[in-house]
Amino acid sequence: MSVIIGEISYTNILPFFYYLDREKLKEQNCSFVPQVPAQLNQAMSAGEIDVGGISSFAYADNADRFTLMPNLSVTSYGPVGSIFLFSKKPLQQLGEANIALTSSSASSVHLLKIILEHFYSLKLSYTTMRPHLKTMLVEHDACLLIGDDAIVAKREVGGSYHCYDLGDLWFEHTGLPMTFAVFAVRNETLSEHTSLLGAVYRSFLESKRMSETNQYQLMIDDILKTHGGEKAFWVKYFHNLCNDFGEQEQKGLSYYFELLYQMGYLSNQVKTLNIWDPARVVK
Template sequence: MSIIIGEISYTNILPFFYYLDREKLSEQNCSFVPQVPAQLNQGMSTGKIDIGGISSFAYAENAENFTLLPNLSVTSYGAVNSIFLFSKTPLKELDGKKIALTTSSATSVHLLKVIVEYFHSLTVSYTMMKPDLNEMLREHDACLLIGDDAIRAKREQGHQYHCYDLGELWYQHTGLPMTFAVFAVRNATLRDHPSLVGLVYRSFVDSKLKSEAIHYQPMISDIVKTHGGEKAFWDSYFENLCNDFGHREQKGLSYFFELLAIWVIYQNK
């Protein structure tokens, strides 16, 4: 009996993992696989990973095979501060232009398409690329970066470009929060190992609550050492994220899925 836990390799997921008793979980034959969202999404869909954080879009693609874990998510009410469109021109001038998309995430890529094509009625072409700001913008007019890649690029080179926060753009158009990642378990794993799934789930919840209770300290001090940036930025970053998945967060995500369905129908006309 064992469970493989997917751990997104970005700082925004850390509150759920920072206080896990990894030794205790290891004794219960749990192991951790740290990867970017796109890799974890694939691992969950193929059964190589049993439980953990995945892109919201990946859940939608596999909803019949996954069960959502209650009250856990990475959500923003407005600016998320780690998902940016870097553009050489204002957003409204991107019609007919080329955008490079990170290969690291599915949710943010599709959210950008909804914003650009549905909200702003722009026609653009896309290229999937590894997350490297300079390489992406070498032959493209704009690029999408997420997670720590986006935070670092914004800090070091953001002043050179028009920077658009996708969480903020979504909130401006909908008035709803945007859930970028959810926690899910494969139905087969839940069926075969319900007690162990419960232990892992409670561990996620306990870590989240402890992180929130002490305002993400000393986690943030560790992040400054490993990722750089000012402590004030990271303090604000985590305080502005929502780690819950209640009615309001579910409503925002449901609306995103509705718009995606409309966008797909429009694209196939």
């Protein structure tokens, strides 16, 4: 039985995967499945993927079934640079508006609802759509895009719309970091393949370490070939992201979950984060 690793198909997760020795992991009976967050969330919940980066909201929805890996996350302390609300009018004037939501991620969708409904007390309606800015804004006042879709849209539309960075808005109102993606493992897989998951975890950590040590330079050079844009943008983008998942990142995530529960977007309260202790794994 293999361990199936989910890989979010966005650039913000690349530091954890760029330097992985995939062939070695495949020899150890691991396989990789790249998908957008919403697909990975569903596959993890269905037991089709065992471990990998998933939306933070997906963990909250399965907190009794998943365990989090420490020291690994996609977090921002302020602007995240790839999760934007594009609006035809200022945010404060969006009362009674219809917002088009990307179908790609649950974490960012629910973060937007916290910001608009809780922080700004706006009453809104929502429509979930495929992520395409022009199509989304045909019949809607604003739209949410994430990941590479958001980066490209921001680059192409420039100042045509009011553009709000959700990481920036969250930090402005809470003073806490926002963790958009976590690394989680299904409890059954953790029980059955503890040693192998230890190897997978150490591989993620090593790739993260090498990415940071290299200042993301080699990775950015490859991104420029596949995604375009300016090198200065990508350098700033990755340096604005936090790859850790320590006490402060966990505090911000717990507050996000608390607000979601208060607002009725989570059916079960996440009282504690179930975080794995890899020190107990025999190498």
